[in-house]
Each structure stands twice: as structure tokens, then as C-alpha cells.
Amino acid sequence: MAITLAEEIMLLSLDDESGSAKQRQAAGWAVSGGILLELVLAGRVSVVGKHLELTDTTPTGDQLLDSRTVLIETWLRGRKQRRVTDWLTRDQAKAVGAALESLCKRGVVVEEKHKALGVFPMRRYPEADGAVETELRERLRAVVLGGAEPDTRTAGLIALIHSAKLHRLAFPDGPRKQVAARMGEVAAGQWAAESVRAALRDMQAAMVAVTVVTATMAGS
Helix, strand or coil, X not given: CCCCHHHHHHHHHECCCCCCECCHHHHHHHHHHHHHHXXXXXXXXXXXXXXXXXXXXXXXXXXXXXXHHHHHHHHHCCCCCEEHHHHHHHHHHHHHHHHHHHHHHHCCECCEEEEECCCEEEEECCECCHHHHHHHHHHHHHHHCCCCCCCHHHHHHHHHHXXXXXXXXXXXXXXXXXXXXXXXXXXXXXXXXXXXXXXXXXXXXXXXXXXHHXXXXXXX
């Protein structure tokens, strides 16, 4: 079963024991960016400089991706392009929920509802099928720690994790400097067509800009 980049990032962020999301805000940017990168790879959207353009509305067959294509089409209605930062800001929180819902439908995780302190409603997403995450982590380990050459999607995933500084989610016990250095090397490598890698660089720049603004507002 192939899951999307966004779902892979979401799965890495879920605590295996509690089912709660770790580094939820940073993961949100990466999940939203993962959906965009999937759509770029599928030829449905393009990212040029600071702007997002919809190039093809043909369904991909994946509900998570196709639902975002519809939302982007509505968001862009009457305009040829809008800023990537505006889309990421708009979508990052909702993208997390959409990725979790998709993982539930695939049977990878299950949703558990409870009340914190008996009052506040909470949701947790413990794994129902640990084989998916095991395969994912083994694939990342082979590339980042084992030096294997990544395929396009794995390289894109590593680049997203690296740009969102989610190294510890992917390698909680790995050597930090080695992990960060290798992820940076993969992110900068010749793993896809230049148009795709340029789109990812533009998305990364947008993610950094949005994160800086968010952190500044939180600290003010």
C-alpha cells in the first residue's frame, strides 16, 4: 500500500504509545508541503517563485490529493496564481486533519476519542498497522544512515523533513549531526527534474518565511 508524503510525515509525528502528534505545528507545515510536492510530481500544480499555479484538475485517484486540488481550484478562482505562503498558512492545520483521516481510512491508525480531565475532548491516533511505519523508517534509515541512493519520493520526503527541521521525528536516537548533514545532502542532490527541485526550494523558502512570522507573533 502506497501512502502519500503527507501521510508519511504525519505517521512519523505520531507517538507510538500515546497516538498524539509531536511537533504538531512544524509537522503541519511539512504535511501541507508534502501534499503540494505530490501534486507537483503528479503534474497537477506548479510552484514558481513565490506563487502557486494549478495546471491540471484531472483526478489522481488519491482522495487526499484530489480533495486538495479541488480546494486549490476554489482558492485560485478568478486568479492565475497566488502566493505559496498564503496557501500553506491557510492549509497547514487542516492538512493535518485530512492526513490523519486518510491514514484512518487506510487502516494504518485508529481514532480514539477521550476527554482530558474529564472535560476537554481529545483525539489520539494509535497505530493499527505498524508494518507501514516500520517500512518507512527502514527506507529512511537505508538512505540517511546507510548511504543508499533514494528514489524520487523518498528524496522529496527527506527534503521536506529537513526543511521543517523534523530530524528527531525520523531519527529519535540517530547521531544528530550525521543525520542533518546527510539529509541536507539528499535535499540538495539531483534526485528529480530541475523543475520539481526548484518547486521544492520555493516551497521550502515559503515554509521558512511562514514559520519565522509565526514564531515572531507567538513571542510578541
